[in-house]
Amino acid sequence: MFIRLKRLLALAFLSVFIVSNLIFAADDWQIIKVSGHDYLSVDNISKFYGLTAKIMPAGEKMQLETVRSPLEFVQSSREVMINGARCWLCFPVIEHEGKFLVTRTDLAKTIEPLLRPQRVSNAGKVQTVVIDPGHGGHDKGALSRYGSEKDFALDVARTLRTLLQAKGLRVIMTREGDYFVPLEVRAQIANAARNSIFVSIHFNATDRDPNATGFEIFSFTPRGAPSTSENSVAPSSLSMQAGTEVDAQSVALSACIYHSMIGHIPEFDRGIKRARFAVLRLTRVPAVLVEGGFLTERGESQLIAKKDWRAKLAQAIGAGVENYVALGVKKQPPMLVADYRRQNKSQPVEFAAPEADLSLVNLIGEAALISPSQPAAETSSPAPQAALPVSPLDSAVIVP
Numbered sequence: 001m002f003i004r005l006k007r008l009l010a011l012a013f014l015s016v017f018i019v020s021n022l023i024f025a026a027d028d029w030q031i032i033k034v035s036g037h038d039y040l041s042v043d044n045i046s047k048f049y050g051l052t053a054k055i056m057p058a059g060e061k062m063q064l065e066t067v068r069s070p071l072e073f074v075q076s077s078r079e080v081m082i083n084g085a086r087c088w089l090c091f092p093v094i095e096h097e098g099k100f101l102v103t104r105t106d107l108a109k110t111i112e113p114l115l116r117p118q119r120v121s122n123a124g125k126v127q128t129v130v131i132d133p134g135h136g137g138h139d140k141g142a143l144s145r146y147g148s149e150k151d152f153a154l155d156v157a158r159t160l161r162t163l164l165q166a167k168g169l170r171v172i173m174t175r176e177g178d179y180f181v182p183l184e185v186r187a188q189i190a191n192a193a194r195n196s197i198f199v200s201i202h203f204n205a206t207d208r209d210p211n212a213t214g215f216e217i218f219s220f221t222p223r224g225a226p227s228t229s230e231n232s233v234a235p236s237s238l239s240m241q242a243g244t245e246v247d248a249q250s251v252a253l254s255a256c257i258y259h260s261m262i263g264h265i266p267e268f269d270r271g272i273k274r275a276r277f278a279v280l281r282l283t284r285v286p287a288v289l290v291e292g293g294f295l296t297e298r299g300e301s302q303l304i305a306k307k308d309w310r311a312k313l314a315q316a317i318g319a320g321v322e323n324y325v326a327l328g329v330k331k332q333p334p335m336l337v338a339d340y341r342r343q344n345k346s347q348p349v350e351f352a353a354p355e356a357d358l359s360l361v362n363l364i365g366e367a368a369l370i371s372p373s374q375p376a377a378e379t380s381s382p383a384p385q386a387a388l389p390v391s392p393l394d395s396a397v398i399v400p
Contacts (some may be wrong), residue, residue: 029102039101086271090225117252122326128170128193132200133157139179142205144295146305157313187282205292214268217258218289219250222276228273249286257320263340264316
């Protein structure tokens with residue numbers, strides 16, 4: 001009886017301690033309402049994480065070599081550098097009454113999982129990696145004078161499979177050879193595998209800029225937010241796209257893979273982005289789509305055509321997957337681009353995001369996870385983009 005009473009008292013004390021800390025954390029935040037939407041100042045965010053933040057003038061281009069702060073925002077832009085990698089917010093940074101503001105949605109959906117992926121609930125819980133070589137069969141994908149996207153993607157996928165299997169991971173390929181697999185089937189394969197993640201491998205192309213180069217990676221766009229490719233957002237449009245229950249895990253997976261890619265291979269950093277591509281929209285597991293360079297740029301297409309370069313790309317993706325898996329074991333921050341470049345004996349940017357000791361749970365609220373709605377017809381292009389949400393917060397509770 002005495003032991004039971006001691007346990008009850010201990011639990012009561014712990015509850016009071018947790019509540020008091022949450023109240024303190026809530027008081028730390030200063031929510032600013034602008035046009036009915038919730039924002040937080042860059043200074044407030046910087047203070048919470050204990051990180052230096054910088055605001056660059058509108059229109060200025062950020063380069064990794066000049067990054068000196070863990071958080072670097074661009075005024076009136078969605079572009080931001082987080083821990084040395086380019087990322088894209090859902091909504092632009094705005095200036096209001098002398099303060100630079102970021103939406104509450106972006107704090108929860110972008111900044112938090114990118115800064116602290118090791119704190120994302122169930123991150124790294126992986127038994128199976130589903131590798132999806134893009135296109136196939138009659139669908140050749142992008143073309144260059146040296147070959148087709150479908151063949152290059154399959155080669156990278158096969159190499160990646162071997163690397164991951166050597167690490168003890170179970171691997172499933174959505175296609176083993178040169179044949180077409182419908183987009184919904186690719187997603188079904190991932191959804192049917194227990195504790196799986198989905199990595200879709202592609203190469204880029206554009207008919208607007210023949211000089212476009214570089215890597216980028218996509219995860220699914222949050223409900224009520226525009227995709228990265230949408231340049232303008234109509235406030236009058238309040239249509240809501242489907243959400244996903246694994247948004248934070250997908251962003252964490254994006255970060256782990258992307259830091260490894262640009263840390264291992266000196267390609268232009270196009271960033272961690274959002275899209276509503278069918279294979280991302282239809283998967284119910286953490287999912288990313290990798291773009292491994294442009295087949296429409298002469299120099300980059302020559303690199304992609306080299307088997308040893310594609311093997312290096314597969315190794316970089318594999319190292320990123322390993323880092324994501326380690327989140328579920330070590331509960332420590334993953335390696336950053338600076339760490340990989342240090343390993344490669346280059347001149348890295350020396351910083352890393354420290355662990356914050358406060359919780360975001362009071363700020364984020366008790367918003368429930370949004371289950372995906374019935375998907376629209378499957379296509380290889382993004383679904384129509386959503387505009388500003390009725391409330392900027394459609395976010396899961398972030399686990400302290």
